[in-house]
Amino acid sequence: MASEKGNLLVAQGGGPTAVINQSLVGVITEARKYPSVDKILGAKHGVKGIMDETFLDLTNLPSRHLEAIAQTPASALLSTRHKPKEDDCRKIFEVFKKYNIRYFMYIGGNDSSETCCILNKFAKAENYELCLIHVPKTIDNDLMENDHCPGFPSAAKYVAQAFVGINLDNKSLPGIHLVVVMGRHAGFLTAASAYGRKYEDDGPHLIYLPERPVSPDKIANDVKKVYEKYGRCLIAMAEGVEDENKEPMLQRIMKDMQKKELAKDAFGNIQLSGTGALGDAIIEEVIKKQLDPEGKKKLRARADTLGYPQRSFLGCVSEVDQREAREVGEKAVQFAVGLGKTGSVAIKRIANYAVNYELVDLELVGGKTKHMDDKFINDEGNDVTPAYIEYLRPLIGELPPYEQLQAPIYKQ
């Protein structure tokens, strides 16, 4: 196949990140170096764009424009959540034939890697010659085989900087502050909230992760203890946290409310991102009800849901993340076009700090979820360990400096 000319197609799937366009530009610039690549095409909106034949010709874009795109957050080729079924595959391969696509690079997370598995099986069954590479990205950091995933370090940096600020804010005007962080199945991003802690009393004081189911009562007790110690409490909670029966926390609280014949909530759906319902429910139904049931203490309790800025905020990027996101795109082309291979590019940490890029079997990554290692979570299941901070250090790098005021007390 390397002897015959073919076209290379690149697309992006799933949630955007701050550096997903670095991978796109890595693919484009690397593919230009290979004479066996005729056209470099981009499909709009991921696999949907293949079915619709909405292709862009990326072969001859100006280098300056490409560098500007690399710096731009979110998916420049636009994205999709569509998972192709049998009929879709048939359509996709008709289009592949029509456009002589021989290399396909799909930049995406868990769902997109599953799409790659589906397409690869179909290609084999149809005996269609295709080098297919899954290029990793996800702010959730939960792709198997990877030490970490492009997109995660930048999102983690955003979360860390947000928590430094919220901690100082919460110290200025004390109270209970719950902050909900993205992460349905894995707690890596929520756990990054601890990265900026510096002084003994710095929050987050409690961190709840999908890896450690927790009862509403345990949360209320934990908060009470911290509040009694510091007169305030900052909590980081993953949106995907579950109760002691592994039921999504929001669903559980809604159920409790009905049991007590409280009004049914109109927002009680299990959509997790793009809503403040989980944070509000925990504050109202767990924390206020247990710590201030009569409302007499006028407990200052707030919930923030960090929301979409976590993955797309302009101007908060990890340099290591930018570089690695570029390199996984370049490596994808080298594996596919240079070596005629199919698989998923994986980041391996080989030193503190250096990485190596390997190509692993698609099936080892596709649709699977990696969870936080036990060694990263404390015994009580409500904080991270120093080992996790060390894991993050090279990925996030230095945060902007901050200090708490150190001045002698003055008495007349």
Added chain:
Amino acid sequence: MASEKGNLLVAQGGGPTAVINQSLVGVITEARKYPSVDKILGAKHGVKGIMDETFLDLTNLPSRHLEAIAQTPASALLSTRHKPKEDDCRKIFEVFKKYNIRYFMYIGGNDSSETCCILNKFAKAENYELCLIHVPKTIDNDLMENDHCPGFPSAAKYVAQAFVGINLDNKSLPGIHLVVVMGRHAGFLTAASAYGRKYEDDGPHLIYLPERPVSPDKIANDVKKVYEKYGRCLIAMAEGVEDENKEPMLQRIMKDMQKKELAKDAFGNIQLSGTGALGDAIIEEVIKKQLDPEGKKKLRARADTLGYPQRSFLGCVSEVDQREAREVGEKAVQFAVGLGKTGSVAIKRIANYAVNYELVDLELVGGKTKHMDDKFINDEGNDVTPAYIEYLRPLIGELPPYEQLQAPIYKQ
């Protein structure tokens, strides 16, 4: 008074900002230059710290530490929402006498400026010699007499950068995205969401401000129009937006829900920040109900509430804001100690771009609210004008660059 030595007291009130510690450090470093200032004291938690006599001695802090504090978001001296009553004033002036406080610099927003008025009246009535200066800060940008307020440009920059990212995210995965921005009475911060727009289809496509009451029906119709045009819609909404009868929007929607005998909502309180209730209610009760009443279209609709990172995110600061926040602190000391005056420091724009600092009567600022000028809001009341972008330009400066992919369509 300038002939006799006295102590200078500084404190911070209200919500923190990213640059409020610049003003604190401006006060401290300037006060050191005056031989008539004996001690430079800081009260913890604003006026509460005066009543409790929790003072810190700031006279001899190392310069390096002061510069680090200046860079740190949130109130280094800690803050309060307490407004002093008659008895509190009596206590405060007892403490002033005991500690020989002759200069008091209170860094804060609308409520803190009102506190300054109260204390000044008390000082006059008691014939207590005090030079009292209100040092302006508020992310809401709603202090009278000021072209703009320290803290606002940095918060506006954060909002602008968040919206550039959310716009690109929303373009990648199209749908309706509502983003709630801080601002109870004034829309300046919400309106800053428009600052990063560059391409014709960039959002926010609709901006709702406290200055322009709007009915839920009008919102739904506006959203429908934009959605039909672009296949997506990004909306910026001030938390303090009101309906056509000037009732807070959240309260109005909750009322509508009860009328229709829908379940009463457990989160239906009128607390605006630190909850996602307003965003969720608009999405569920206004937008989905009107655009997709049967739920058949599976309309992708999300709400984000930007929350506390708007005022305290580490590492997103306007340089002009840092400089001016420092200078209002320095000027406060010059007015009080150098000239023996009392009043509120106000920023006047004297050129594009240069400012002058004036001392205005406390009563002109105290407890009052400035609203957005009519010329900054479009006729339909759902967007800003180019004049507002020009107003913001020197305050926010350049944003990190971004580009949309420009590539030719490819057809076989």
